[in-house]
Amino acid sequence: MRRKTKGISVDAMVKFIFSQYGVPTKKDVALILKRLDRIEILLQEKSRILRKRTSIQPPYLTATNQVFSVISTHEEGVRVSELQKETGLSEKTVRNIVFRLNKLGKIRRTQRGLYVQA
Numbered sequence: 638m639r640r641k642t643k644g645i646s647v648d649a650m651v652k653f654i655f656s657q658y659g660v661p662t663k664k665d666v667a668l669i670l671k672r673l674d675r676i677e678i679l680l681q682e683k684s685r686i687l688r689k690r691t692s693i694q695p696p697y698l699t700a701t702n703q704v705f706s707v708i709s710t711h712e713e714g715v716r717v718s719e720l721q722k723e724t725g726l727s728e729k730t731v732r733n734i735v736f737r738l739n740k741l742g743k744i745r746r747t748q749r750g751l752y753v754q755a
Contacts, residue, residue, distance in 0.1 A: 700724070700726055700730060700734060701734050701737065703724045703726070704720055704724055704726070704731060704735065705738060705754075707723045707724060708720070708744050708752055708754055711753070712753065713753070714747050714748070714751040714753045715751070715752055715753075716750050717731050717732060717735060717752075720735070739752070742755055
């Protein structure tokens with residue numbers, strides 16, 4: 638007697654064809670959409686954090702801007718040694734910046750080694 642074999646179900650055949658040809662299923666699409674939603678939320682949070690951070694931070698000060706701001710706060714004048722202490726820059730850097738600011742006309746020398754805002 639011959640034994641009866643089970644028939645192939647259409648559902649199993651469709652699943653087999655989908656897996657062989659890499660066709661995305663409903664579950665795959667739902668998973669991708671879920672991941673995209675999570676990425677969008679992370680991007681929104683990141684942009685919100687960046688907006689807050691940029692609004693709080695003071696504008697970037699260059700060494701020249703630091704030296705000029707210190708000179709402008711001292712109405713009676715300031716010496717290079719004081720500039721060096723307040724800015725934390727080396728003596729050579731401060732002297733070069735003072736020379737450049739004097740050349741640009743932003744500061745002037747009242748006495749030998751004493752500088753005020755022009």
